[in-house]
Amino acid sequence: MAKAVLTSKSEDFPKWYQDVVAKAELADNGPVRGTMVIRPYGYAIWERMQAELNRRIKDAGAENAYFPLFIPESYLRKEAEHVEGFSPELAVVTHAGGKELEEPVVVRPTSETIINSFFSKWVQSHRDLPLLINQWANVVRWELRPRVFLRTTEFLWQEGHTAHATQADARVYALRILHDVYEDFARDVMALPVLVGRKTERERFAGADATYTIEGMMGDGKALQMGTSHELGQNFAKAFDITFQSSSGTTEHAWQTSWGVSTRLVGALIMGHGDDAGLRVPPALAPIQAVVVLVRDEEGAGERAASLAAELAGAGVRVRLDDRVDTGFGRRAVEWELKGVPVRIEVGPRDLAAGTVTLVRRDVAGEKATVALEGLGARVAGLLAEIQTSLYQEALDRRESSTVDAAGLDEVREAAQVGFARVPWDVIRESETDLAADALTVRCLQEADGGVPGSSAGAGLIATVAKAY
Amino acid sequence: MAKAVLTSKSEDFPKWYQDVVAKAELADNGPVRGTMVIRPYGYAIWERMQAELNRRIKDAGAENAYFPLFIPESYLRKEAEHVEGFSPELAVVTHAGGKELEEPVVVRPTSETIINSFFSKWVQSHRDLPLLINQWANVVRWELRPRVFLRTTEFLWQEGHTAHATQADARVYALRILHDVYEDFARDVMALPVLVGRKTERERFAGADATYTIEGMMGDGKALQMGTSHELGQNFAKAFDITFQSSSGTTEHAWQTSWGVSTRLVGALIMGHGDDAGLRVPPALAPIQAVVVLVRDEEGAGERAASLAAELAGAGVRVRLDDRVDTGFGRRAVEWELKGVPVRIEVGPRDLAAGTVTLVRRDVAGEKATVALEGLGARVAGLLAEIQTSLYQEALDRRESSTVDAAGLDEVREAAQVGFARVPWDVIRESETDLAADALTVRCLQEADGGVPGSSAGAGLIATVAKAY
Structure with a gap:
């Protein structure tokens, strides 16, 4: 039923992608070229990503902070390779408060320059190291060929910036973020297998000595760079004069890393798991893991559906009750398929009389079962775990065979x-x-x-x- | 001891404020005039504010979303009073991607115009109402007299935007946010009594029919507007053509609200509760409610301090272990006083031998007690509740007497x-x-x-x- 509402994946993958974004109500294009509006359901997915990433980032010892959106143009020029890499993409504020500014300010495309200008103040002694900072923020890169979530003029991300006493410490930390935060999150939360490797010199970040990456395979066989972690060497430490007194009394430049993932991950979710009926969200990520759909509010079905939803919530399931019986059942079923909610529980008067509900899993097309109300909580929890594993395996099999x-x-x-x-x-x-x-x-x-x-x-x-x- | 590190409040209140911001490591000034760097401890306080506000906003039925930073200049002009109010404060991007833009874009000073341009698409029928959206974002208003947290060129905030079928519905919602979110948060989390009232015509928001406000009294007797909630009437609905088909089939303009609080609340915290030793953070807000300070790591004191911290964490206390015995004890005590951590637990070998620790409450200067290790978890929980009440009462008494x-x-x-x-x-x-x-x-x-x-x-x-x- 849902298949009719979307372009088929195999027929026109880019059009299918746009359809999913629009019909699952994930995002809209903004009025300024390349910008996007992240709609509530898309944003709820991003909030779940943030929560899972944030926990892992804090476990890796980094603290959140916030640095200004506006960077003096002169800061960008301090690291030669960095400014060369980012210059073509900059948005520049030339007027503010009704006047022309003396020095134009750049809207941050990334924050190495402004953050490292403060590291220079905060780092004095080896006792101040490692300094481990993360920031959740919006950044702007003027895109010639924007595509929603994948390549937008403004996007949301986290960017980590750290300073260490030795090159070895910096390398260990860049790889720790790569494996323990990014790879772990992709695999265990997004259910996406990723290649974990090193970028070539040609592909590394402007200003870095080394860039590490996680790369996913999308539904059309193309790669998506899902996250990167950089060893910056002493490049920014020299440009911004980040020095410390070592334990032996010498003055040294710090060794640094930076690393980030962005709302592009929502694009990875769509293209990594979506099918011809819409999105398929892995349970560990899903803002709604199960939806209880009331078919018709007759013979106490409404109350039973509500108590069932409450019961599942009590068992730790992220559940939504859909009791919009004024809207046709078929239309609502299609909506939840488009949104990729892993498990749908249909509650109608006829089923209830028999002590059952209909359980529909989203990952396997057409798989429905009539199951007893008794013990439904445990069954749903088990099914969610099974879907998580199954989506990962499906993505892995596709990658291996391609x-x-x-x-x-x-x-x-x-x-x-x-x-x-x-x-x-x-x-x-x-x-x-x-x-x-x-x-x-x-x-x-x-x-x-x-x-x-x-x-x-x-x-x-x-x-x-x-x-x- | 801590008194020496800060200017006294009574001597020079503005200087005292700056000292607290710097020495409690809350924020630094950014390189572009009026911008700020929110340092990890300041940001941890903001994250706690966000969590408590977010929960209340979701309870009020609003969903989070994200709209673009960049707004076409022409959008601002659609509501006459709105553009007049904000024009002097706008930052304008004229160049991007290496070219001059055909239409300059404004960095959002607030998002009524861009959000309502999308409401116009999303609202068609009375069944689409109420539409309740909230956004956490940065906004920019070019400030002539910036002051960190209170009035900054860029600040972080939440802004709610809603559309309703009737004026009465919009009014009820604007007041619900004012009381159930803002007043409740100020009183129960920030321990600050607020006046809840209506702005005069002269003071209302540019483009609103009515502005409601919560106003706190700061330590110097001045007022701080801590949050506002607006009835926008049909002003933006008419400017952006937000219409819906009513249940009786007529076409009507929606009635709207908008509302926001910002990082200015960190300023309210400093000036509402701070004293000559620094910040005093109410326990319900505090990112660190109790700090276990290891005096010297002798005779198993280090292990005991760590297990005590773990025990308190297990009892639901947000606790930090300070085992930096390389740094002098006095210096560390001053640091935690500056940061306003409500309860300090000093663990030294001598105390431990006697089965006791020293318990210091931050809100009452000089109040220390030697207490038994046995039952410390319950005692700390009780003390945190007492401090929360006591800080509120102190602020209320000051306001009443002033x-x-x-x-x-x-x-x-x-x-x-x-x-x-x-x-x-x-x-x-x-x-x-x-x-x-x-x-x-x-x-x-x-x-x-x-x-x-x-x-x-x-x-x-x-x-x-x-x-x-």
Whole structure:
């Protein structure tokens, strides 16, 4: 039934994506090119992402703070590679308070420059290190080809910024965030398997010594960079004079990291799990894990549905009661499918008379069961766990079956049209720039065993090549 | 001991305020005039405010969403009074992506215009109403006389925006937010008594029919507007064409509200409760309710302090362990006093040998007690409740003793130099503009019984006049 309301995924993937965004009421385009309005359901998903990420970030020892939106233009220029990378995307305030400003201010595209200007004040001694700061904020990058959630002029994100006494400490922390926060969140909350690796020199962040990444495969076989963690070396510490007195009394520049994920993750959710009926939200992420849908309010069904919802809430399920019986049942069922609520419980007078309800799982099309009211709480909890596992496995299977081991450049080009091509880095190292002509990029480098390489120069590394968002 | 580190309140209140902000590590000034960096401890307080407000806002039925930072300049002009009120404070982006923009975009000073342009799309039928939306966001108003937390070029806030079918529904909702969210939060979480009333026509929000307010008295007798809730009438509905089909089939313009509180509340916390030793944070708000301070790590005191902290955390207390024994004990005690942590528990080897710890309450200067380890959890919980009540009572007593019933304009002028002057509105109604010459304003109008008036035109109203931040 729901299939009619969306363009099919296989027919036109980009159109299907837009349809899901609109019909699941996730977002609208804003009036200024490339901006978006995140609607309540889309924002509820983002709030769940924030809560899960925030907990992991705090476990990694970082504290939240907030730095200004406006950065003096001169700050950007202090790190040469950084300003070169971001200049084409900047939005600039030239007038304020009815006057032209003496120095234009930039709307932050990322906050390395302004945050490190304060680190310079706060870091004096080795006892001030490590300094571990995270910020939840909006940032602006003027996009030529915007696409809602994936590439927007303004987006919401978290950006972590840290300073350490040694290069080794900074590296360990950048990788800790990559694995314990980002990979863990993608796998256990979003139910998305990710490649964890290192970016090539060509693809690393402007101003970093090394960029680490998690890369997901979307429903059309393309890659999506879902999060990055950078080793900044001493580049910003030198530009902003972040020095400390070491325990032996010498003055040293700090070693730094930065790392971030954004509302782009909502795009990953849509394209990683969505199907022809709409979104499919993994239970661990879902703002609504189960919806109790009242079919008709007759013979006490309304009261029973409400008490059932309360009972599930009491058992720790994030539940919503849909008792809008003025709206047709079919229309409401389609709405909850579009929104990807993992479990739907349909409560009608006929079922109730028999002591049962209808249980519908969203992840497997058409799977319905008539089940006893008795013990429903435990059954729903079990089903949610099963759906979480099943969505992960489905995404993993798709990635595995769409990944090809390629021996040379031609095989890479062919395989990367529809999925991931794995190829020895040594084979394509010199051809990386050529791949760009085919809109292909090296998504990441890994060790043969899947580990994250300490450098892109070593032998035996595997490159994964794909089209990407 | 702590007194030496701050300017005294009575000596120089503005300097004392700045000292507390700096030494409690709440915030720093940003490089662009009027902007601020909210440091981790200041931000932790804001996060607690957000959590408590968010819960109350959701209980009032509103859903969170996010709208763009950038608003086309033309949107601002659609509501005549609104653009007139905000024009002098706007920051304008004229260049982006390396080019001059065809239409400059404004950095939101508030979001009525952009949000209502979407309400116009989303509201079609009476069944779409009420539409209740809240947003947590940063906003920008170019300030000529910035002061950290109180009046900053960029600040963080929540802004609620709603649409209703009738004027009565909108009024009820505006007042519900005022009482059940703002007044409740100020009283029960911030431990600050507030006057709840109506703004005069002169003081209402640009574009509103009525503005309701909560007003607190600060430590120097001045007023601080802590939150406002507006009835927008049909002003924005007409400007943005928000219409709906009523149940009887007619087409009507919606009736609207908007309402907000901001990081200014951190300023209210400082000036409402702070003393010569620093901040005093009410336990219901405090990110750290109790700190366990290890005096010296000898004779197992370190382990005992850690287990005590774990025990308190298990009992639901937000607790921090301070085991930085490399830093002098006195210095650490001063730090926790500056930060206003309600309860300090000092754990040293000598005490422990006797089965005791030293319990220090922050709200009453110099109050220390040697108490048994046995039953400490319950004792701390009781003490936190007592401190919450006591801080509220102290603030209420100060307000009462600094409020004068005035009969005429001269008495008002005198009393309002050091506190609040209450005066019949009929007596000063014609002189409201004259008061401005003395930097005095009518903070709010109330019924004789303290109720919120339905209009400023009625007889028997009481005006409260004060200096204000």
